[in-house]
Amino acid sequence: MPALPRPATGPGSRYTARAATTRTRPTRHTDIAALTRRLTPRDLWLIRMLHEHRVLTTHQFARLANTSPRSAQRRLRTLHQHTVLESFRPLTQTGSAPEHYTLGPAGAALLAAHADLDVSALGWRPTHTGRIAYSPSLGHDLGVNDLLTHLAAHTHTNPTTGLSLWLSEHSAARRWGDIIRPDAYAHYHDGDQLLPFFLEYDTGSQPLARVEAKLAGYAAFTTATSTRPALLIHTRTQSRDQALRHRLADTARNLDLNVATSSADFTTTSPWGPWWTPLQAGARRTTLTVLATHWPALSPASGLEPTDADTALTLPVPALPPVSKADS
Incomplete structure (x- = not known):
């Protein structure tokens, strides 16, 4: 779809790099092997969702996970701390926008490892979050x-x-x-x-x-x-x-x-x-x-069945996260 005009204010106008100014982050990317004891099934689902849908706000994640925005924010910030996620907050004319989350370097590396691919094969680059934050289609x-x-x-x-x-x-x-x-x-x-x-x-x-x-x-x-x-x-x-x-x-x-x-x-x-x-x-x-x-004659679109060409990254992601005690 062609790019939309970039608005003067609100989503797509500018973004603030709160991660760099108000949150401590490791100087080097998290070792993804060390994340195996920290990431829950819901975290892994969220990583796949962000690869599929590019950007989700705190409220959108809380809605899908059926939890409060405050609880969602706590978990999202933990994942941000480990560079699994990146975040930005668009400037607004009045009030403040929710935090917007995208796939971070550790999250991209984790996805690539699961699919036995190089990170570059995902289409992820270090400029990933900036491109989304400044995109006129945000x-x-x-x-x-x-x-x-x-x-x-x-x-x-x-x-x-x-x-x-x-x-x-x-x-x-x-x-x-x-x-x-x-x-x-x-x-x-x-x-x-x-x-x-x-x-x-x-x-x-x-x-x-x-x-x-x-x-x-x-x-x-x-x-x-x-x-x-x-x-x-x-x-x-x-x-x-x-x-x-x-x-x-x-x-x-x-x-x-x-x-x-x-x-x-x-x-x-x-x-x-x-x-x-x-x-x-x-x-x-x-x-x-x-x-x-x-409309009783409706039928699902063709081309939805998995084929040999599909990988773990091209199969559909469930719309809702798995339920797990570890996520509560």
Whole structure:
């Protein structure tokens, strides 16, 4: 996806290197062999999640781990101390942003050792955190992760619901990049109902015509693979949502696509709720579960089965961490 304009303030504008100014760190990288008695299964899961999804805030990790932000921060700072994680905090116009965590040198070395690879094969570099912190797409990436961490964590309050699969933009591109490049792919389940969907997270920076042009790729994917996931388009404001619906309705109908839209004006903390409107005339907002029943012909995307080309680093990462007494 093309880079978004860098905002003047907030995520993606600047970052403060708090790790270098307010926290003591070892002068040399931690020996990863020494970490074997310190890292829990939840820590190892988090390392894989950061490799997959690039950046998570304290609140996003706490949400997935079903713990308080304070407890999450304590563990994250311990991992930061051992260079398993790096962190930064974007400057904001008012108040303060949560800590943002990325993969650190020891975490990258650990992942590489598990996969029997060199660290360079991961795509990790010493400038990894700086590139993410200054990236003009940081706000977009955080928005995608915030939406999907809320969906995944819904399991904690409603055990019959949640995400059974969550692939990042990078993983989706590796599988289907010759046809489509969604911002994420996921399976949302509620009891026996399954909603496989591609996500387009629209920030309003692209012309409506460019968003409309993406629908042809999703139609081509459906034809080429004989599979039919839904397409969810999430926007920042209701006015942008209405403009997209007006522009996309006829195209989606002509291409026979199952598309629903919503905006951050509604989905802030409960994106599974009645905030999604199918692109059909007279349709009303409804839940993800009802969308699954409304579109009975949906099916998961092809290319999800493990192959001989997969490694420990290309297999999907569970959306929620393992439960372990060591993590409590």
